[in-house]
Amino acid sequence: xxxxxxxxxxxxxxxxxxxxxxxxxxxxxxxxxxxxxxxxxxxxxxxxxxxxxxxxxxxxxxxxxxxxxxxxxxxxxxxxxxxxxxxxxxxxxxxxxxxxxxxxxxxxxxxxxxxxxxxxxxxxxxxxxxxxxxxxxxxxxxxxxxxxxxxxxxxxxxxxxxxxxxxxxxxxxxxxxxxxxxxxxxxxxxxxxxxxxxxxxxxxxxxxxxxxxxxxxxxxxxxxxxxxxxxxxxxxxxxxxxxxxxxxxxxxxxxxxxxxxxxxxxxxxxxxxxxxxxxxxxxxxxxxxxxxxxxxxxxxxxxxxxxxxxxxxxxxxxxxxxxxxxxxxxxxxxxxxxxxxxxxxxxxxxxxxxxxxxxxxxxxxxxxxxxxxxxxx
Amino acid sequence: xxxxxxxxxxxxxxxxxxxxxxxxxxxxxxxxxxxxxxxxxxxxxxxxxxxxxxxxxxxxxxxxxxxxxxxxxxxxxxxxxxxxxxxxxxxxxxxxxxxxxxxxxxxxxxxxxxxxxxxxxxxxxxxxxxxxxxxxxxxxxxxxxxxxxxxxxxxxxxxxxxxxxxxxxxxxxxxxxxxxxxxxxxxxxxxxxxxxxxxxxxxxxxxxxxxxxxxxxxxxxxxxxxxxxxxxxxxxxxxxxxxxxxxxxxxxxxxxxxxxxxxxxxxxxxxxxxxxxxxxxxxxxxxxxxxxxxxxxxxxxxxxxxxxxxxxxxxxxxxxxxxxxxxxxxxxxxxxxxxxxxxxxxxxxxxxxxxxxxxxxxxxxxxxxxxxxxxxx
Numbered sequence: 041x042x043x044x045x046x047x048x049x050x051x052x053x054x055x056x057x058x059x060x061x062x063x064x065x066x067x068x069x070x071x072x073x074x075x076x077x078x079x080x081x082x083x084x085x086x087x088x089x090x091x092x093x094x095x096x097x098x099x100x101x102x103x104x105x106x107x108x109x110x111x112x113x114x115x116x117x118x119x120x121x122x123x124x125x126x127x128x129x130x131x132x133x134x135x136x137x138x139x140x141x142x143x144x145x146x147x148x149x150x151x152x153x154x155x156x157x158x159x160x161x162x163x164x165x166x167x168x169x170x171x172x173x174x175x176x177x178x179x180x181x182x183x184x185x186x187x188x189x190x191x192x193x194x195x196x197x198x199x200x201x202x203x204x205x206x207x208x209x210x211x212x213x214x215x216x217x218x219x220x221x222x223x224x225x226x227x228x229x230x231x232x233x234x235x236x237x238x239x240x241x242x243x244x245x246x247x248x249x250x251x252x253x254x255x256x257x258x259x260x261x262x263x264x265x266x267x268x269x270x271x272x273x274x275x276x277x278x279x280x281x282x283x284x285x286x287x288x289x290x291x292x293x294x295x296x297x298x299x300x301x302x303x304x305x306x307x308x309x310x311x312x313x314x315x316x317x318x319x320x321x322x323x324x325x326x327x328x329x330x331x332x333x334x335x336x337x338x339x340x341x342x343x344x345x346x347x348x349x350x351x352x353x354x355x356x357x358x359x360x361x362x363x364x365x366x367x368x369x370x371x372x373x374x375x376x377x378x379x380x381x382x383x384x385x386x387x388x389x390x391x392x393x394x395x396x397x398x399x400x401x402x403x404x405x406x407x408x409x410x411x412x413x414x415x416x417x
Numbered sequence: 418x419x420x421x422x423x424x425x426x427x428x429x430x431x432x433x434x435x436x437x438x439x440x441x442x443x444x445x446x447x448x449x450x451x452x453x454x455x456x457x458x459x460x461x462x463x464x465x466x467x468x469x470x471x472x473x474x475x476x477x478x479x480x481x482x483x484x485x486x487x488x489x490x491x492x493x494x495x496x497x498x499x500x501x502x503x504x505x506x507x508x509x510x511x512x513x514x515x516x517x518x519x520x521x522x523x524x525x526x527x528x529x530x531x532x533x534x535x536x537x538x539x540x541x542x543x544x545x546x547x548x549x550x551x552x553x554x555x556x557x558x559x560x561x562x563x564x565x566x567x568x569x570x571x572x573x574x575x576x577x578x579x580x581x582x583x584x585x586x587x588x589x590x591x592x593x594x595x596x597x598x599x600x601x602x603x604x605x606x607x608x609x610x611x612x613x614x615x616x617x618x619x620x621x622x623x624x625x626x627x628x629x630x631x632x633x634x635x636x637x638x639x640x641x642x643x644x645x646x647x648x649x650x651x652x653x654x655x656x657x658x659x660x661x662x663x664x665x666x667x668x669x670x671x672x673x674x675x676x677x678x679x680x681x682x683x684x685x686x687x688x689x690x691x692x693x694x695x696x697x698x699x700x701x702x703x704x705x706x707x708x709x710x711x712x713x714x715x716x717x718x719x720x721x722x723x724x725x726x727x728x729x730x731x732x733x734x735x736x737x738x739x740x741x742x743x744x745x746x747x748x749x750x751x752x753x754x755x756x757x758x759x760x761x762x763x764x765x766x767x768x769x770x771x772x773x774x775x776x777x778x779x780x781x782x783x784x785x786x787x788x789x790x791x792x793x794x
Contacts, residue, residue, distance in 0.1 A: 041656045043432025046561070046663075048425065054672075055420025184423070248640075249661055252633035260626045279418045283673060284626055286423075292669065295431075296660060 041296035042245035048291050050184045051210045054283065056275070058212050059174065063094050065210055069170045070128020072099045076118055076142045078106045078134045082176065085220050091133065091174070101125045109312050109319070110137035112144075112192045115155045119148035122169075130171045132208075135225075136180030136319075139173045140188035143206040146171040156192055159201040168205035174212045177221055178282035179229035179320065181236055181289025183211040191313055197395065198309040200302075213286065215279040223269060226281075227369045228320025230265040233285040234258050235323040239300040240293035241345060242338065244401045247296025254293050255348050260284045262349075265369055303399025304330045307412070310391045317378045324371035325378070329415035331359035338402050375416050388413060418673035419622035425668050427561045428587045431660065433652070435589050436551065440471050442587055446547045447505020449476045453495055453519045455483045455511045459553065462597050468510065468551075478502045486689050486696070487514035489521075489569045492532045496525035499546075507548045509585075512602075513557030513696075516550045517565035520583040523548040533569055536578040545582035551589045554598055555659035556606035556697065558613055558666025560588035568690055574772065575686040577679075590663065592656040600646060603658075604746045605697025607642045610662040611635050612700040616677040617670035618722060619715065621778045624673025631670050632725050637661045639726075642746055680776025681707045684789070687768045694755045701748035702755070705740035706792035708732060715779050752793050762790060 053061055066073065073095065082088045092100070103118035122130065122145055132142030144155035147165035157163040175183045182188065186206040191198040221229070234257075241254045261284050268277040287293075294300060307330065308322030331342050335355045346358025363373045372378045380388075389409045398404040404412070430438055443450065450472065459465045469477070480495035499507065499522055509519030521532040524542035534540040552560045559565065563583040568575040598606070611634075618631045638661050645654040664670075671677060684707065685699030708719050712732045723735025740750045749755045757765075766786045775781040781789070 041432070041653065041660065043430075043435065046427070046429040046431065050423070052423040053420075054423065055418070058420065247660075248657060249633060249637045249664065252637060253630060256626060256629035256633050260629060263625075276418065279673075280625060283418065283624075287626065287672075295664075296656075 041247050042298045044295055044297065046291065046295060047204075048184065048207065050207050052184055052213065052286070053210065054213045055279075056214060056216060058214050059090070059094065062172065062174070062212060063098075066095070066098065066129050066131070066172055069209070071097070072101070072125065072127040073129050073131050074101045074103060074118065074122045074125070074127040074145070075131045075133065076103045076106060076138055076145065077132070078104070078108070078138050082133055085217075087133065087176065087217060101127060106134065106138045106141050108135075108137050109191050109198070109316060110141045110189075112154065112156045112159075112190045113194075115141045115144040115148065115190060118142075119145045119155060122149045128169065130169060131174070132171065133174040133176065135175070135177030136182045139175070139182045139208070140180070140190060142171055142173070143182070143188040143208070144190060144201075147203065147205050155190070158203070159190065159199055165203055165205050170209040172210050172212070173208040174217070175282070176217045177225060177229060178218055178278070178285040179232040181233070181285055183208060183213060184286050184290035187289075189309070196313055198313045200305070213282055215275055215282045218278045218282060219273045219275065221272075223272060223370070225318070226268065226272060227371050228318045229285060230261050230281060230369060231320040231324045231366060231371050233281070233288040234261050235304060235327055236288040237293055238327060239302050239305060240297065242303075242341060242399070242401060243294065243297045243300035245297035250293050250295045250297065253287075257284050257288050257293070258349060262365060269369060299400045301399040301401040303397070303402060303404055306395075306397045306399070307392065310395060310397060311380070311388070314387060314391055315378065315380055315384075317380075321372050321378055324366035324373055325375055325416050328359040328363035328366070328373060329412055331355060331362065332415045333408055333412045334402055382417060385413060385417075418624050419675045421672055421674065423668065423672060424581075425561065425584065427584050429561055429590065429663070430587065431590045432656075433591060433593060435591050436467070436471065439549065439551070439589060440475075443472070443475065443506050443508070443549055446586075448474070449478070449502065449504045450506050450508050451478045451480060451495065451499045451502070451504040451522070452508045452510065453480045453483060453515055453522065454509075455481070455485070455515050459510055462594070464510065464553070464594060478504060483511065483515045483518050485512075485514050486568050486575070486693060487518045487566075489531065489533045489536075489567045490571075492518045492521040492525065492567060495519075496522045496532060499526045505546065507546060508551070509548065510551040510553065512552070512554030513559045516552070516559045516585070517557070517567060519548055519550070520559070520565040520585070521567060521578075524580070524582050532567070535580070536567065536576055542580055542582050547586040549587050549589070550585040551594070552659075553594045554602060554606060555595055555655070555662040556609040558610070558662055560585060560590060561663050561667035564666075566686070573690060575690045577682075590659055592652055592659045595655045595659060596650045596652065598649075600649060600747070602695070603646065603649060604748050605695045606662060607638050607658060607746060608697040608701045608743060608748050610658070610665040611638050612681060612704055613665040614670055615704060616679050616682060617674065619680075619718060619776070619778060620671065620674045620677035622674035627670050627672045627674065630664075634661050634665050634670070635726060639742060646746060676777045678776040678778045680774070680779060680781055683772075683774045683776070684769065687772060687774060688757070688765070691764060691768055692755070692757055692761075694757075698749050698755055701743035701750055702752055702793050705736040705743070705750060706789055708736040708739065709792045710785055710789045711779055759794060762794075765790060
């Protein structure tokens with residue numbers, strides 16, 4: 041085991057009706073709120089009205105329209121509103137993209153720069169204003185971690201950033217709020233949480249108990265996922281996936297390791313950037329392909345995983361089991377499933393190459409890009 | 418799944434040499450320290466001198482002699498020293514008994530009452546001074562939870578107490594500090610961590626992923642335990658058990674449940690109180706017996722556990738597997754193994770009865786005590 045730190049100060053409320061606690065919690069920090077959310081879904085579901093009525097008496101500013109691949113440009117615009125209106129608290133209501141945007145806003149308020157400057161290490165945050173997150177989509181785990189991933193439209197780059205200031209102060213997870221999530225996005229969430237567990241598993245450093253936690257999370261997702269897709273409005277199944285998604289990226293699976301790998305996420309981020317495909321879709325396509333090209337470098341590790349989860353005998357069988365599982369959920373497993381064509385090859389390889397796409401543990405080289413793509417087409 | 422909260426603000430440093438961080442961390446809170454520790458072992462191991470040299474420049478008061486079944490009387494005496502000397506920080510160096518004592522001291526300083534008054538709910542803590550814990554024994558998980566268990570010698574009662582003020586500010590877990598722990602106490606630690614995972618498993622509320630975490634922790638302990646006993650000075654094995662012990666009672670296995678059961682701990686605490694046997698020893702005797710008397714009330718749950726861990730078919734086989742495993746470690750599994758005799762029956766039953774020993778989920782009644790004892794003798 042590698043040396044590690046466990047520190048996660050998020051106060052996370054999980055279950056039916058937990059939103060009731062929100063007003064008094066926010067009230068400890070002030071009465072001026074910047075509410076950040078996505079498109080129309082929280083208005084259609086009634087959540088917007090519910091929150092407005094609960095937060096009657098607070099002064100609420102709003103920034104809406106966060107995209108599912110969230111943009112630095114939106115974070116900067118929201119930051120400006122937060123700064124100009126001297127808000128005390130950021131309230132993010134939505135999925136990972138909304139919360140990631142809100143995280144960057146929460147540190148961005150302090151200085152007159154683009155949040156991108158923090159992400160590339162040009163500036164360092166000096167403080168954060170409290171962030172409250174109401175999660176409406178089980179997927180990214182951002183509700184209980186200090187990471188954010190944003191896309192810079194101008195520079196055509198999508199990168200992650202981590203800082204201890206980015207832990208939400210409190211997160212509210214009521215699985216009831218996820219029962220209206222579409223089948224597609226439910227699937228992407230399941231793929232995403234499995235991919236997060238895998239990124240930890242393939243990270244730097246042996247941590248056998250953390251490996252067992254990885255298996256536990258993936259087994260849970262594989263057991264619940266298919267049943268949930270047949271019963272999208274089932275509370276218990278939604279709750280199990282929501283909890284699994286939180287545990288997949290709240291630090292637990294990284295205990296005893298130096299880091300995760302994150303190579304597959306990097307591959308996927310570039311695809312989302314080029315073709316605006318959903319993050320989860322990029323991962324269900326990339327992970328089986330990544331396992332196949334890692335046959336020589338990570339054989340033992342992939343085989344151990346496949347053996348525990350599927351009784352698989354080798355890398356190919358393990359990769360196929362994941363591919364078949366993703367396919368059974370209705371997730372794309374080839375680029376052609378999301379209308380990315382053979383003619384896009386050059387563009388993809390150039391994009392990976394320009395950004396030196398690799399993992400932190402299992403390195404990808406230029407020479408890997410073509411065979412990787414071959415497995416993805 | 419039941420509604421639940423995840424909140425654990427402990428900053429836990431794990432690995433080789435993490436103590437190096439201690440002086441600067443303490444320094445943020447002040448320079449007057451009350452050091453609390455057990456008997457001679459930290460002096461014999463050299464840890465005492467190491468700390469004294471690291472903390473040169475701080476003003477250090479000391480309270481030594483905490484017993485392995487820690488006493489309210491010691492906590493009160495240490496509290497007096499902390500209060501009179503206006504210490505800024507409590508530094509606990511030892512196992513669970515030392516840290517539990519220090520936790521109560523950290524809240525006790527504020528008011529002129531016995532810490533027992535908090536434990537029985539007569540007083541409520543108003544604040545706590547920062548507690549730093551240096552763990553030298555992998556067992557109780559107290560390094561990352563808000564609980565303490567103390568024994569009141571005068572009243573002959575041993576009870577647990579929980580409050581959010583009892584989270585250590587920071588905990589330091591260097592597995593190197595545990596390589597000199599005796600075989601007996603290594604065994605008790607392994608039994609204790611397994612028992613903690615089981616208390617969560619038998620608690621109130623279904624939480625399938627938390628169940629998988631329970632299996633993971635127990636499987637890890639059962640894989641590493643026997644190997645560690647053959648290699649007591651092996652860093653990697655010590656590290657794996659130390660990490661497992663933390664995860665067994667830091668809240669993770671309780672996610673999605675209302676509470677753990679804690680019936681077996683209650684049974685065991687009374688035995689420790691009457692006969693001064695080690696906590697772990699009381700648990701290896703009590704758990705298999707408890708499973709046997711719960712054959713009718715908790716059959717499905719015990720069978721599920723036995724099936725996952727051992728491929729067992731029924732309650733008796735599951736109980737026997739646990740008994741055999743504990744025995745293989747050299748842990749006592751019958752009261753006679755720790756010199757408690759048939760003639761002590763009445764005394765034990767009276768003690769359980771006087772204190773209404775039961776679990777929070779699977780209730781024990783007066784009528785259960787005799788058959789329970791029959792399985793333990």
